[in-house]
Amino acid sequence: xxxxxxxxGETRPGGRTARTRQAVxxxxxxxxxxxxxxxxxxxKVAQRSGxxxxxxxxxxxxVEGLVCELLTDLSGSVPLPDNGNLPDDLRALAHSIxxxxxxxxxxRLIEAVVSAAARDPQAAAVLRxxxxxxxxxxxxxxxxxxxxxxxxPETDPIEVMSALGAPFYYRILIARRPVDAALADSTATAVWxxxxxxxxxxxxxxxxxxxxxx
Amino acid sequence: xxxxxxxxGETRPGGRTARTRQAVxxxxxxxxxxxxxxxxxxxKVAQRSGxxxxxxxxxxxxVEGLVCELLTDLSGSVPLPDNGNLPDDLRALAHSIxxxxxxxxxxRLIEAVVSAAARDPQAAAVLRxxxxxxxxxxxxxxxxxxxxxxxxPETDPIEVMSALGAPFYYRILIARRPVDAALADSTATAVWxxxxxxxxxxxxxxxxxxxxxx
Numbered sequence: 518x519x520x521x522x523x524x525x526g527e528t529r530p531g532g533r534t535a536r537t538r539q540a541v542x543x544x545x546x547x548x549x550x551x552x553x554x555x556x557x558x559x560x561k562v563a564q565r566s567g568x569x570x571x572x573x574x575x576x577x578x579x580v581e582g583l584v585c586e587l588l589t590d591l592s593g594s595v596p597l598p599d600n601g602n603l604p605d606d607l608r609a610l611a612h613s614i615x616x617x618x619x620x621x622x623x624x625r626l627i628e629a630v631v632s633a634a635a636r637d638p639q640a641a642a643v644l645r646x647x648x649x650x651x652x653x654x655x656x657x658x659x660x661x662x663x664x665x666x667x668x669x670p671e672t673d674p675i676e677v678m679s680a681l682g683a684p685f686y687y688r689i690l691i692a693r694r695p696v697d698a699a700l701a702d703s704t705a706t707a708v709w710x711x712x713x714x715x716x717x718x719x720x721x722x723x724x725x726x727x728x729x730x731x
Numbered sequence: 732x733x734x735x736x737x738x739x740g741e742t743r744p745g746g747r748t749a750r751t752r753q754a755v756x757x758x759x760x761x762x763x764x765x766x767x768x769x770x771x772x773x774x775k776v777a778q779r780s781g782x783x784x785x786x787x788x789x790x791x792x793x794v795e796g797l798v799c800e801l802l803t804d805l806s807g808s809v810p811l812p813d814n815g816n817l818p819d820d821l822r823a824l825a826h827s828i829x830x831x832x833x834x835x836x837x838x839r840l841i842e843a844v845v846s847a848a849a850r851d852p853q854a855a856a857v858l859r860x861x862x863x864x865x866x867x868x869x870x871x872x873x874x875x876x877x878x879x880x881x882x883x884p885e886t887d888p889i890e891v892m893s894a895l896g897a898p899f900y901y902r903i904l905i906a907r908r909p910v911d912a913a914l915a916d917s918t919a920t921a922v923w924x925x926x927x928x929x930x931x932x933x934x935x936x937x938x939x940x941x942x943x944x945x
Contacts, residue, residue, distance in 0.1 A: 555850045625849075631904050632846040635839075636769040645907045679901060680921060686905055687897035690845050693859045699933075707894060707925030714924035716917050 540566040541573065542590055545583045550622055554584065554629035581633035581640035588630050589647050591623060597655055603662035604709050607681060610655065611701035614685050618696045624689045631690060652678045659712075669718040676717040681708050754780040755787065756804055759797045764836055768798065768843035795847035795854035802844050803861050805837060811869055817876035818923050821895060824869065825915035828899050832910045838903045845904060866892045873926075883932040890931035895922050 544566035548557050557580045563570035577583045595617050598609035618624045633640035656674025663672055684704045688696050711717065758780035762771050771794045777784035791797045809831050812823035832838045847854035870888025877886055898918045902910050925931065 628849040635842040683897040683901035707930035710928035711921030716921035
């Protein structure tokens with residue numbers, strides 16, 4: 518996207534730009550803790566981080582831009598497993614996601630990002646591009662499973678990874694209860710069984726459409 | 732909840748209260764079409780519906796209260812199937828959900844409700860109670876499947892119905908793409924395979940926990 522947003526990776530680690538970015542993201546996280554997304558302002562982040570508010574507007578454009586970059590930054594800490602078999606990889610990733618969103622302030626952050634996306638096309642684009650970057654990386658575990666013959670060859674890695682993530686976002690955003698280890702186990706078991714049954718192997722395995730709409 | 736919110740069913744169909752409610756919900760839907768949730772105000776709804784703004788505040792408290800009631804109202808139109816076997820019921824419901832959220836203004840509505848819940852505990856409570864009411868109704872198809880011996884006896888109907896809904900909310904809120912028939916088919920196939928494998932049958936089928944957190 519050709520926008521004023523600072524994409525991850527555009528900063529040089531250790532440089533002044535990277536230090537500014539880190540100070541700002543730390544301040545955003547602290548402000549979210551204090552007052553949530555509703556009361557987050559560029560001015561508060563400027564005050565807490567010691568970075569000029571003009572710099573914030575120039576690089577991140579809006580509070581939406583700030584929370585999206587914070588999510589991108591934090592999610593880099595979720596490891597992508599490679600245990601040699603897909604059931605173990607799915608369970609490991611599901612438990613890592615649980616640990617990640619098990620922190621209340623991170624589940625509030627995803628709420629803030631989704632809210633931002635609902636109101637601001639720019640934030641929506643950032644959210645979409647975040648998952649478009651992240652899912653193919655995670656999907657490598659599915660490609661390896663297909664290579665090992667564990668799954669049908671036409672299995673779509675993005676669909677499998679979306680299915681692994683979906684129950685966590687449902688739990689946080691819709692059911693509005695904390696994620697837990699039982700959800701991780703249930704989700705990993707479910708995705709494995711579904712992938713084996715060809716649910717993510719596209720039209721080749723899809724049942725014929727019928728007229729069941731309301 | 733002992734709040735100023737008007738719960739569904741508290742209005743008498745055909746009465747003045749019901750007519751007021753219908754006029755207000757119609758106006759809310761039209762306002763969301765015009766300007767989205769970001770620009771929705773009680774005053775605009777009052778003007779469009781012809782209902783005094785004081786009445787709106789008394790009965791719905793906030794724009795969050797209004798959009799939550801609208802969602803409740805609309806979702807009553809999604810039929811709960813009973814075809815005599817769970818795979819068909821799951822597919823029918825998945826396609827009904829697709830038809831429901833396939834309307835852009837309804838998927839924008841769920842976005843608005845989730846955003847409202849992120850900022851307003853009252854809206855969060857309404858969202859949670861909506862799903863707490865709706866899921867057990869939908870879950871009857873799972874209870875019937877257990878009675879027919881299609882699924883393990885300890886299968887949790889709420890978990891199965893949550894798993895059926897999750898991919899649609901993921902698609903709308905996270906992936907930010909339209910729902911479609913392929914998602915309905917994939918989801919129905921996935922939930923059936925997962926439920927058969929005992930993924931929603933609680934701890935009895937859950938694998939032993941290990942240390943996979945980051």
